[in-house]
Amino acid sequence: MEDLPTHLVIDILSRLDDSADIARCRVASKTLNSLSREVRSINLRCSFDRYAKSRSPLTRSSITPFKTIFRNLISELGIIESVSIGVEKPLHTVAYDDVEDEDDLFLTDDKFAVEWLPKIGNGLISCSISDFWVQSCWRRSDVLSLLSSYCQNLIELQIKNAWLSVDGLNPMPMLSKLTLEYIRLDDEDLDMVNKCLSSLQVLNLIGVGGLKEPRIHMSGLKTCHWTVSNAVTSINIVAPRLVKLKLKCARPKALVIDTPSLTDLYLSLEEASKFKVHDFTSLKTLHLESFDLYRVICKLPFGPTIQNLKLSSTRTIGLMVATYGFKLLFSVFPNISSLTLNPRAWSELEMCEDLEVQNQMKGLKDITAYLEIHxxxxxxxxxxxxxxxxxxxxxxxxxxHRDVVFTVTNTLISRCMTHCPRVRWRWGMWKVGTEDAWMPT
Known part of the structure; x- marks a missing residue:
């Protein structure tokens, strides 16, 4: 390490999975001790093991509080551009017993944020806070508003497992990427996010609870991943520059999508009683996932621009009915060149008895399908x-499917390759919970 260029050593120290290791590096050599203070990022995670020791009467006194470690790192470093603090995933399963009076892992705590944000906020470019839900779920936090006050140069922000307030939220013109995951947020709070974070280009809302009739109206938004809770009754998205949208919802009573620049759409829903969707004039790639693919396909104005289509049915085998076939697919999507079908979607198409089409499907060039072979x-x-x-x-x-007997699989492969030698065949195996595997042919 002593012979490495200075910038390389600093880069290595900045990439440590746990910034607490920096303290250990300082005692290794004078060079590391000096250069460690030039690190511009903090990455600190509380492990389940550390948490357990901090609560045990036998080891509690020997464990430095998590927030104290973070404060010490802040005081020992100069310019800090990136902060990532949180709890590891195993802690997400901790029960609520006897934690109400604790706050050492309440990381979106306003008092804690005020201790460190004013010191480093001006230079902060990236910030990630993954809170401890059993300590944060019943305490409303103003950390988002505090970040907007002290971090005017922030570009990327991620907050997980918290109950957020937007009281006092200021505009953040530099912020381009926001991820809120497992957050409590009300409709009016989301309206304020629309207003104050208008420069967002990437927005991820994963499991955000508290919303009833949420709206996303952002003129500069280009990519959006939104997993909507079952309590939501209507969804409204107006984003003229949006290019990529991944939307997962259950049964919204109303769905409004006004995204004229959209080229890539992943839409997962069981059903929707009311649609108001502007024509997808630019859509190239579409992934539909639904309990009722037929109704969704017929209701939405997808148009002829789609080239890559993926269908995923969530019906169970016992509830499958032959409601649509290739004739419908190619009348709605006449220009698809690539088609992917999950096992249920293939089985639904396979059940359709009408195997007559008016015109050959000349546009289709490749197909990927997962077969169960009933x-x-x-x-x-x-x-x-x-x-x-x-x-x-x-x-x-x-x-x-891996459970299909070898003789059946082998016969199917042989018959298909003999019937159509012009096709480049690739055969594989699949099973839920395991990775797909290619088979030698």
Whole structure:
């Protein structure tokens, strides 16, 4: 280490998974002791083991409080550009017993934030706070407003496991990426976020509770990942520059999407009784996940621009009905060149008895599908139907469930490759909970 260039040593120290290790590096050499003070990032995590020792009567006195360690790091470093503090995932399972009066891991605590934000806020570019839910869920925090007061140069912000207030929230013109995960937030709070964080380009709202009729109205937003809770009754998204949207919801009574620049959409919902969606004039890639794919496909104005289509059905085998087939798909999506089907979506299409199409599906060039093979002849007939009606299909990637017996799998592979040698076949195996695996052919 003594012979490494100065900038490289600082970079190595900045990449430590636990900034508490910096203290250990200081006693290793004079060089490390000197250069460690030039590190511009803090990455500090409380492990389950550390938490358990801090609560045990036998070891409690020997454990330095987590917030004290963080304060010491702040005092020993100069300019700090990045802060990431939080608890490790195993702590998310800790019960609520006997923690109401504790606050050492209440990391979005206003008093704690006021102790360190004024000292480093002006230079801070990136900040991530992953709170301890059993200590933060019943305490409302103004940390978001404090960050907006002290961190005018902040570009990226992530807050997890907290109950946030937006009282006193100031505009943050530099902030371009915001992630709120497992947060309590009300509709009016989200309205204030729309107003004060208007420069956001990336917004991730994962499991944000408390919302009823949330609205996202952001003129500069380009990427959005939004996982909506079941309590939400309506969703409203107006974002003229939005390019990529991942939206997961259950049964919203109303869904409004006004995103004319959207090119990549992942939409997961069970059903929606009312849609108000402007035409997707730029959409190229679409992933639909639903209990009722037929209704969603027929209701939304997807248009002819989609080239890459992925369908994921969430129906169980016993509830499957033949409601749609390739004829419907290619009338709604006439220009798709790539198609991916999850096991349930394939089975639903396979059940459709109408295997007649008016025109050949000339645009389809590659298909990826996951097969369960409940009836060999039905599956084989459906594959032949696709091959015969898609003359430009050149690539087929078919994954067969691992529980299908080898003789059935081997026969299917042989029959398909013999029937259509023009296709570049790739065969694999799949099973829930395991990684897909390619099979030698």
């Amino acid at each position: 009836d060999f002849d039905t599956t084989l007939l459906f594959i032949f139907f696709i091959l015969d009606n898609c003359p430009n299909l050149t690539d087929a990637k078919l994954f067969i």
